[in-house]
Amino acid sequence: MIQALQEILTRAGETLWEQIVIFVPALLAALVILGVAWAIAWTVRWASLRLFKVAALDHFLADSGLRSMMGRAGRAPGARLVASGLYVLILLGGILTALNVFNTRLTGQMVDGVVRLFPRLLTAAAILLAGFWVARFLGRETLVWASNEELPHPRRWAAAVRIGVAFVAVVAGAELLDFAPQVFLTAFIIAGGGAALAASLALGLGTRDAVRQALTERQAKAEEEKVLFNHL
Amino acid sequence: MDENVASVRRADIVIGIPSYNNARTIGHVVRAANAGLLKYFPQFDGLIINSDGGSTDGTAKAVLEAQVEDSHLLLLETPKKPVNRLSVPYHGIPGKGSAFRNIFEIALRLGAKACAVVDSDLRSITPEWIDLLIRPVLLHGYDLVTPYYHRHKYDGTITNNLVYPLTRALYGKRIRQPIGGDFGLSARLLSIYTTRNDWESDVARYGIDIWLTTLAVVEDFKVCQSVLGAKLHDPKDPGSDLSAMLMQVMGSLFALMEEYEDRWPDVEGSAPVDLFGFRYDVGVEPVAVTTSRMLDQFRHGLDDLTEIYEEALEARTFQQLRELAGDSVFLLPDEVWVRVVYDFACRFHRAPVGRGQLLRSLTPLYMGRVASMVEETRDMGPQDFEERMERACRIFEEMKPYLIQRWNGAAPLEEEPKEVMQEVKP
Numbered sequence A: 001m002i003q004a005l006q007e008i009l010t011r012a013g014e015t016l017w018e019q020i021v022i023f024v025p026a027l028l029a030a031l032v033i034l035g036v037a038w039a040i041a042w043t044v045r046w047a048s049l050r051l052f053k054v055a056a057l058d059h060f061l062a063d064s065g066l067r068s069m070m071g072r073a074g075r076a077p078g079a080r081l082v083a084s085g086l087y088v089l090i091l092l093g094g095i096l097t098a099l100n101v102f103n104t105r106l107t108g109q110m111v112d113g114v115v116r117l118f119p120r121l122l123t124a125a126a127i128l129l130a131g132f133w134v135a136r137f138l139g140r141e142t143l144v145w146a147s148n149e150e151l152p153h154p155r156r157w158a159a160a161v162r163i164g165v166a167f168v169a170v171v172a173g174a175e176l177l178d179f180a181p182q183v184f185l186t187a188f189i190i191a192g193g194g195a196a197l198a199a200s201l202a203l204g205l206g207t208r209d210a211v212r213q214a215l216t217e218r219q220a221k222a223e224e225e226k227v228l229f230n231h232l
Numbered sequence B: 001m002d003e004n005v006a007s008v009r010r011a012d013i014v015i016g017i018p019s020y021n022n023a024r025t026i027g028h029v030v031r032a033a034n035a036g037l038l039k040y041f042p043q044f045d046g047l048i049i050n051s052d053g054g055s056t057d058g059t060a061k062a063v064l065e066a067q068v069e070d071s072h073l074l075l076l077e078t079p080k081k082p083v084n085r086l087s088v089p090y091h092g093i094p095g096k097g098s099a100f101r102n103i104f105e106i107a108l109r110l111g112a113k114a115c116a117v118v119d120s121d122l123r124s125i126t127p128e129w130i131d132l133l134i135r136p137v138l139l140h141g142y143d144l145v146t147p148y149y150h151r152h153k154y155d156g157t158i159t160n161n162l163v164y165p166l167t168r169a170l171y172g173k174r175i176r177q178p179i180g181g182d183f184g185l186s187a188r189l190l191s192i193y194t195t196r197n198d199w200e201s202d203v204a205r206y207g208i209d210i211w212l213t214t215l216a217v218v219e220d221f222k223v224c225q226s227v228l229g230a231k232l233h234d235p236k237d238p239g240s241d242l243s244a245m246l247m248q249v250m251g252s253l254f255a256l257m258e259e260y261e262d263r264w265p266d267v268e269g270s271a272p273v274d275l276f277g278f279r280y281d282v283g284v285e286p287v288a289v290t291t292s293r294m295l296d297q298f299r300h301g302l303d304d305l306t307e308i309y310e311e312a313l314e315a316r317t318f319q320q321l322r323e324l325a326g327d328s329v330f331l332l333p334d335e336v337w338v339r340v341v342y343d344f345a346c347r348f349h350r351a352p353v354g355r356g357q358l359l360r361s362l363t364p365l366y367m368g369r370v371a372s373m374v375e376e377t378r379d380m381g382p383q384d385f386e387e388r389m390e391r392a393c394r395i396f397e398e399m400k401p402y403l404i405q406r407w408n409g410a411a412p413l414e415e416e417p418k419e420v421m422q423e424v425k426p
Helices: A002-054 A057-063 A078-101 A105-148 A154-177 A181-206 A208-228 B002-006 B023-040 B059-065 B096-109 B127-140 B157-171 B187-194 B208-218 B242-259 B292-304 B306-312 B315-325 B334-350 B355-360 B362-377 B382-398 B400-407 B417-424
Strands: B013-019 B046-052 B083-089 B114-117 B144-150 B183-186 B223-230
Touching: A002 A078, A057 A078, A078 A105, A105 A154, A105 B292, A105 B306, A105 B355, A105 B362, A154 A181, A154 B292, B013 B023, B013 B059, B013 B096, B013 B127, B023 B046, B023 B059, B023 B083, B023 B127, B046 B059, B046 B096, B059 B083, B083 B096, B096 B114, B096 B187, B096 B208, B114 B127, B114 B187, B127 B144, B127 B183, B127 B223, B144 B208, B157 B208, B157 B242, B157 B334, B157 B362, B157 B382, B157 B400, B183 B187, B183 B208, B187 B208, B208 B223, B208 B242, B242 B334, B242 B355, B242 B362, B292 B306, B292 B315, B292 B362, B306 B315, B306 B334, B306 B355, B315 B334, B315 B362, B334 B355, B334 B362, B334 B382, B334 B400, B355 B362, B362 B382, B382 B400
Parallel strands: B013 B046, B013 B114, B046 B083, B144 B223
Antiparallel strands: B114 B183, B144 B183
């Protein structure tokens, strides 16, 4: 009895030892890879920050109007954002390489999944970035237009446009990643249809008089300006 | 178009009239131009070209049928050569600039020695205008003749508050009506204009006038002014909105600042430009202005467009604007206004993205400036008003170092904002 127990324990210990012998070098290799990846990522971030500083990237982004197009969030220094992006990308590459060392089914699937998803992730990120840029741009166009036309609540008009365009970008990104496509598509249709219906009802029924009054006032203002002013 | 033009073999003098649905007024302009050619230049081949943007109200018919009646009463000589007349459509971007381009190309093709362009909605044009616009070119060697009108103090507010003082400070020439719209031009200058490749920009629309004037000045052509008397005309294209007009004029002006950035920084002060014609006082149509709506637009714009102004304006200037907007009696000091204009020019220069937004966002600030000027000069006569304008222009000139510094990307000059505010507060 005791001997049998001893054999079981010995076998378990041997198995454990065998697994440790197999696992530890891989673990060590993974840790080394992670360490190297982190070191590279850190160095790249450090170097790129300095490079961007020398190249005056923040000034370029600010002066070219690109930074402002990213909205309030865009007020974070662009150089730091780009450097951090590089840091995360390199670190992610290191993690994937480290996981691949274990050569198990699970890690293999994870690595495969990420590698296969990566191009689509990049595309989705590009769509989102472009979408937010366009949203910001059109939002501003609306803001300036509404302000010059003396419409009530120009900022709300601008926000509505911004949200609408950004939402379209999110739907496109989600569609590309196959991430809850039905949910986003349905939400998009409901939101779009709802907005159109609300606008139709508001114009057709509820605010008919208000619209008429607003149009009359606008015409009167135009007439007033026409008579009073020759700006050139 | 070519068939019509081909029917005319040559022309010494071309009078161009751009139009779009001006049937009601263009007949008078054509008659005045015709009489002017017959009376003052009977020995030359004259041609009147109407460059039309697709009018549907019979503008072309009005041009071709307009007759100079009672020529003996106008003391017209029997012309040695008849005055031809054409009405041709122009192509491309709809606008005054495209119409001008068409006129200039035809004038060059026909070998014209001098060309004048006049608006089609003028009610105060007389045959003498043709003499005053053409003679300096034809007989005195000038390349560009700009108009010098008597206008009501509240007429031509973009000219008074932006274009005249800025052009004068930049290029050092006191051309009082740089965007007057009626010009005399030499063939030499026409050939420069027609070979340019920026016709498809704001130049095609309201940006044309400042473009013509600026190019003539910076390319060292001989420029003069002619006293044309009062300018009475219909409202300028009622369909177009102020914001677009402002954007096109300022867009053209700022774009030329960029193109000639090696020229204007070296110019200090300003010099008068030759003025032809007999100066006389004349009554002008009164312009009644209420400023409350303009001030509303200024104040709302300042709130709504904060994110744009924070980027475009120096922090101190924006803060001053906000403080001034809260005053019960609003007055926008010249110093602050000049900084606004210069900051917008620098922002335009540095930020190629969103230039249209930037220029359109100037509208509320411009309205504030106009309202301020109206309130400040309400009791002033024409002479006092001109002196007030002169003071503003001098401040534009004195603050030019600020523009140069900002244009070159240097930190703004440190000044005491409080002094400015105390000086102007009522």
